[in-house]
Amino acid sequence: MSDPSEVTLGAQVARFAVDAARHGIPDDVAASARQRVLDVLGLCVAAHRLETSAAIVDHVLDQGGHAQATIVGVRDRVTAAQAALANGVLAHSLDYDDTHLPSVLHPSASVVPAALAAAEHTGADGALTVRAVAVGLEVAVRLGMAGYDAELGNSVFFEHGQHATSITGAMGSAVAASLLYGADEKGVLDALGVTASMASGIIEANRTGGTVKRLHCGLAAQSGVTAAQLVRRGFTGPPTVLEGRFGFFEAWLHGRFRPEAVTEGLGKEWSVPGIFFKPYPANHFTHTSIDAGLALRARGIRPDDVASIRIGAPTAVIRTIGQPLETKRTPQTGYQAQFSGPYAVVAGLLGGGGLGLGLDDFTDALAQDPVRRALMATVDVVPDPRCDAIYPHQFPAVVTLRTTSGEVVVEEVLTNRGGPERPLTDDELACKFRDNVAGRVGTADADAVRHDVLALDALPRVDDVLRRLAPPAEPAAASPASPTPHPTEEESA
Structure with a gap:
């Protein structure tokens, strides 16, 4: 046998x-x-x-x-x-x-x-x-x-x-x-x-x-x-x-x-x-709503123009980004905002950093910001048949905004940025990496890590790459009981 x-x-x-x-x-x-x-x-x-x-x-x-x-x-x-x-x-x-x-x-x-x-x-x-x-x-x-x-x-x-x-x-x-x-x-x-x-x-x-x-x-x-x-x-x-x-x-x-x-x-x-890279630091189901918000902003829509917003989404994702709706309209933390459809479209509409939105656009303070809260209160998240037909190969959104003057503006985002149909360029991935390490890793070390990782196959070990991302060692304090010796000629060379 x-x-x-x-x-x-x-x-x-x-x-x-x-x-x-x-x-x-x-x-x-x-x-x-x-x-x-x-x-x-x-x-x-x-x-x-x-x-x-x-x-x-x-x-x-x-x-x-x-x-x-x-x-x-x-x-x-x-x-x-x-x-x-x-x-x-x-x-x-x-x-x-x-x-x-x-x-x-x-x-x-x-x-x-x-x-x-x-x-x-x-x-x-x-x-x-x-x-x-x-x-x-x-x-x-x-x-x-x-x-x-x-x-x-x-x-x-x-x-x-x-x-x-x-x-x-x-x-x-x-x-x-x-x-x-x-x-x-x-x-x-x-x-x-x-x-x-x-x-x-x-x-x-x-x-x-x-x-x-x-x-x-x-x-x-x-x-x-x-x-x-x-x-x-x-x-x-x-x-x-x-x-x-x-x-x-x-x-x-x-x-x-x-x-x-x-x-x-x-x-x-x-x-x-x-495999899709993420351009925005939020639940992937929200990304097309962010894109729609950014597109509405680019069309000249301003917060004061908004009477109501409806996010049409795949039925299966609504339990993650739209339910319970009142909770999603009132996230208490930046982390909860990452899973909120209402926050996503509003954040896009208001604009941000990074590749459109960055880490600084998902903070506890912004989650509770009165302007954002007022806009999120107007947002509904509903099933959309076109989105259902596309999901889960993409996470599409059809966003309909009604202005205070009665105009209806629609943004359809049917494919995800960062996937094979809308890939991030090498420069955009480098931008994401630089944004992520900014303030914690020096520019020279960040550039060296990027270079080494993108040539990782040629490296004999991975240790040096990881060490470059660690904070510098704090200098040891000199002991007052032992005076610092003068360096020899060889030591000071």
Whole structure:
């Protein structure tokens, strides 16, 4: 009897992963993976402005342990698993990380932190790191797409209230980390089997508040790194971890999944280059409403002109950006504003920074600004049949504004900026990175990081890149009991 692990879905994933790590990946896939590393590093730096970021950094530093890997923006090194946790939290906390459609996953915020932590721990070179990132992203996306129901037009994970980002992100993180720890096909399969018992996440906080969602990608990255390490020490997982009677897809999707999404074209057709970058630091469902607001502003509409605004959106997204409507019209914090359709269109109408709107446009003060509150009170969020027909391949919006003089102005935004149909240029991605690190990383170091990451394949190690994003060491205070010695001629040369 043949070994069942030779024919399982997990075994096919493991074979693909090891083959890509050993023999390379297409140039466009590698280029996309490098861009996503740069994007995540910028997000991690920018997220240090948040109280929850300070909390996770303090928590991780308090755990102690061997100095194996770097928390982005922190000088002290921590264990690889703890670095993955902290960086995953940082990467996802601003809701500025990339999105795959139609799975509605944010894969880079877990996979990149896991890969960087494992790469630092093992001293892996940049070429293997890029391959591991790309493979981890591909696995996360394919597992997410296995749970996409075309007839329903939505992810079954999402319908169940599950955060597919952290669930499949943990699995992708495990594959990426395993490759960097030198695993063979059995090791990658075992890591998937172990991680499946660690992957989780629910999305109720999207609706009614709470910051727990910021933890999700960190916990996913930590799970992937930990699983890879445990497998190195002898732990194993079931070969039928994905499709088994009590496996991953049964547990999460009650057996309602598409196995062909995992294996069809695996290794030949890559999803990675098609993952959408985010131009705005808000829930991706709100982006076309932001675009519509910006377009209305460009047409000369001013706040005093507004009598009412109606956002036509896909029915499935309204529970995230439009319900409960009174809550969405009155966000209490910048974080809640990131999930508010009314805030999005109003912020666009008022204009902002970055690539149209930036991080400074989502603050607690602006969420409670009386002018914005007055405008948000006029906004309704309703289902739109045209948007339903397009979702979830895009997150469209049809915004109808009625002026105080009775004029009706309509802005239709049917495709998302940052995706394959409206891609961000290299200059725009560089602008996003510079904005994210401004005030925390010097211009020279920021430019050096950007250069090195976009040439990551050629670097012997990743450590130096991450160190450039850390704050400078504070000079040690001179001891008053010991006068400073005069330098010798050699020391002062």
